[in-house]
Amino acid sequence: MSALRLISNRTSQHALSNSDYTWEYEYYEYGPVSFEGLKAHKYSIVIGFWVGLAVFVIFMFFVLTLLTKTGAPHQDNAEPSEKRFRMNSFVADLGRPLESERVFSRQIAEESQSLFHFCINEVEHLDKAKQSQKGPDLEGTIRFQEGPRNSGMFEEDLNYLTKFNIPNFVNTEQNSSLGEDDFLISEPPIILESKSVTHSSHRILD
Amino acid sequence: MLTLAPLRLLREPWNASEGNQSNATAGAAGAWCQGLDIPNELFLTLGLVSLVENLLVVAAVMKNRNLHSPTYYFICCLAISDMLVSISNLAEMLVMLLLEHGLLAFRASTIRHMDVAIDVLICSSVVSSLSFLGVIAVDRYITIFYALRYHSIMTLQRAVVTMVSVWLASTVSSVVFITCYQNNTIILFLISFFLFMLVLMLVLYIHMFALARHHLHSISSQQKQPSVHRSSSLKGAVTLTILLGVFFVCWGPFFFHLILIVTCPTNPFCTCFFSYFNLFLILIICNSVIDPLIYAFRSQELRQTLREVMLCSW
Numbered sequence: 240m241s242a243l244r245l246i247s248n249r250t251s252q253h254a255l256s257n258s259d260y261t262w263e264y265e266y267y268e269y270g271p272v273s274f275e276g277l278k279a280h281k282y283s284i285v286i287g288f289w290v291g292l293a294v295f296v297i298f299m300f301f302v303l304t305l306l307t308k309t310g311a312p313h314q315d316n317a318e319p320s321e322k323r324f325r326m327n328s329f330v331a332d333l334g335r336p337l338e339s340e341r342v343f344s345r346q347i348a349e350e351s352q353s354l355f356h357f358c359i360n361e362v363e364h365l366d367k368a369k370q371s372q373k374g375p376d377l378e379g380t381i382r383f384q385e386g387p388r389n390s391g392m393f394e395e396d397l398n399y400l401t402k403f404n405i406p407n408f409v410n411t412e413q414n415s416s417l418g419e420d421d422f423l424i425s426e427p428p429i430i431l432e433s434k435s436v437t438h439s440s441h442r443i444l445d
Numbered sequence: 446m447l448t449l450a451p452l453r454l455l456r457e458p459w460n461a462s463e464g465n466q467s468n469a470t471a472g473a474a475g476a477w478c479q480g481l482d483i484p485n486e487l488f489l490t491l492g493l494v495s496l497v498e499n500l501l502v503v504a505a506v507m508k509n510r511n512l513h514s515p516t517y518y519f520i521c522c523l524a525i526s527d528m529l530v531s532i533s534n535l536a537e538m539l540v541m542l543l544l545e546h547g548l549l550a551f552r553a554s555t556i557r558h559m560d561v562a563i564d565v566l567i568c569s570s571v572v573s574s575l576s577f578l579g580v581i582a583v584d585r586y587i588t589i590f591y592a593l594r595y596h597s598i599m600t601l602q603r604a605v606v607t608m609v610s611v612w613l614a615s616t617v618s619s620v621v622f623i624t625c626y627q628n629n630t631i632i633l634f635l636i637s638f639f640l641f642m643l644v645l646m647l648v649l650y651i652h653m654f655a656l657a658r659h660h661l662h663s664i665s666s667q668q669k670q671p672s673v674h675r676s677s678s679l680k681g682a683v684t685l686t687i688l689l690g691v692f693f694v695c696w697g698p699f700f701f702h703l704i705l706i707v708t709c710p711t712n713p714f715c716t717c718f719f720s721y722f723n724l725f726l727i728l729i730i731c732n733s734v735i736d737p738l739i740y741a742f743r744s745q746e747l748r749q750t751l752r753e754v755m756l757c758s759w
Contacts (some may be wrong), residue, residue, distance in 0.1 A: 281478060284705075284714045285721065292697055300686040307658060307678030 480720030483727055488538050495531035495733040499524040501751055502741040509750040515604035519584055520741050522608050523577040527733035529570035534730055537563045561623055568619035571729065572638070574736075576611045578692065579642045581740065582649045589653050632703050639700045646692060654685050687739055695732030699725040 280286075502524035506512045540559060543549040551559070587598055622631045658678055665674035702718065702725055709715040741747055 279714070281713060281717050284718045285478075288698070288701060288718065292694060296686065296690040296693060299689060300682065303654065303682035303685055304679060306655070307675060307682055 478717035478720040480722075481724045483723040485538060485542065487727065488534065488730070491727065491730045491734055492531040492535035492538075495730060496528055496535075498734065498737045499528040499531070501754060502737045502747070503528070504754050505741075505747050505750040508754055509746065511746055512750065515599045515601060516581075516584055516588070517744075517747070518604055518608065519577060519581050520747075522611070523574065523581060523740060524737060526570050526574035526577055527736050529566065530574055530733045531730055533563055533566040533570055534726065537567070565616075565619050565623045568622055569615045572619060572635075573611055573615035574733070575639065575642050575696070576615060578736075579645050580607060580611065582646045586649045586653060589656060629707055632707050636700055636703050636707070639696065643692070643696075646689065650685055650689060654681055657681055691732065691735050691739060695728045695735070698728055 503521055506517050506521040506524075540549070540563070544551075544556070584599065588595055591598055622635070625631060658681070661674045661678055698721075702722060705715040705718055742751070
């Protein structure tokens with residue numbers, strides 16, 4: 240067995256023979272690099288990198304918080320009647336099964352489903368606390384609903400949605416005819432409100 | 446030295462040609478960059494913490510039948526990759542410590558094979574960890590933007606195919622990388638892979654955040670509760686900053702190191718950056734420690750299952 244010279248990872252370089260294979264973790268050989276005549280500080284790239292990384296992360300955070308702030312003061316000034324009108328027409332759109340509006344309403348329904356999915360955790364807790372007995376079909380649909388739920392990225396942020404009651408939105412979705420995705424659309428109303436659970440269950444079972 | 450280990454080549458790229466044994470300190474002993482001395486205990490502690498955390502995540506996902514869905518399978522695979530990252534780094538450190546203290550004695554060829562094997566494991570776990578971060582971002586994107594069709598897009602079969610192909614691709618590519626490590630194109634490929642994942646995650650998460658903010662706007666305009674809207678948006682911004690910030694801080698330095706190796710291997714400024722290589726490895730292990738906290742343990746269900754797992758076993 241050839242003698243192996245092992246270099247500890249604290250000290251500087253040692254002379255090595257050509258037949259040795261040494262496996263070091265830290266090994267600094269100073270090679271042909273010379274540090275003569277440097278104009279800038281030798282740690283400039285190191286410092287520049289870390290400062291740049293920190294500045295970038297902080298900048299990203301401020302951009303994101305600014306995104307949250309824009310629109311919020313504008314929202315206070317907007318007329319509530321105008322918003323209500325927009326919401327009503329939007330709700331009416333969902334009821335009409337025209338081809339182009341079907342696509343539009345499907346998109347809107349898809350987007351809204353995503354938010355409702357985030358509340359599943361919180362609402363399930365509420366449901367389990369309030370109702371001890373549930374039909375087997377409901378269990379199945381609720382469990383099915385857990386699939387697309389993401390792993391809690393926004394669940395704490397949007398948990399206030401569980402307290403909302405948006406009956407127009409919910410009922411119109413139940414009435415809209417969107418083909419193969421029907422049974423998916425009718426599920427969130429089950430999750431959102433404990434009162435509407437029993438009401439909606441009849442729709443599914445029928 | 447007969448052959449250089451690939452990781453060592455990353456540390457001193459000016460020594461790329463074999464036989465270049467010039468121990469020329471050239472009297473510049475005071476001018477070289479000292480770098481950072483990472484104690485072995487820190488490596489050991491971080492590696493063990495990461496191992497335990499990721500094992501708990503895997504156990505929790507396997508135990509709870511509610512978590513048998515593609516989303517949680519991807520989180521479980523991320524936990525397995527992080528576990529392999531910490532195991533392989535720990536293995537390298539332990540073997541080197543044992544060799545150093547003379548407790549293990551092998552032939553030179555055996556040591557070289559062990560070195561190559563452990564480096565392949567490190568490289569494949571790093572590549573698969575990055576890939577699963579991107580896959581989780583894509584999965585969350587599909588959950589939000591294609592919510593109604595999620596179950597038809599992300600079937601269990603497709604999820605399994607995705608996981609198997611990611612593992613296969615990372616293993617094969619790391620074997621190729623480690624066996625021909627002297628080629629600069631390998632490093633360029635790794636850098637471009639990292640940049641692709643970075644851009645993918647940035648775009649997907651910011652688009653998701655923009656949609657969530659848009660929905661908060663429309664809903665809060667109905668309910669007239671702007672203060673709640675603002676605090677929730679702020680929480681969303683904090684979550685996103687943590688997700689992306691941890692990604693940048695933990696992976697960025699290592700890949701910047703690779704960029705500098707390709708662009709300026711003999712520049713004295715770049716050499717000072719190379720001297721911090723161990724810190725960059727520590728940051729990658731830190732990423733394995735932090736990933737379960739920001740991905741897996743954000744889910745209520747998984748936290749509950751984790752509590753059950755820990756109470757049952759203790």
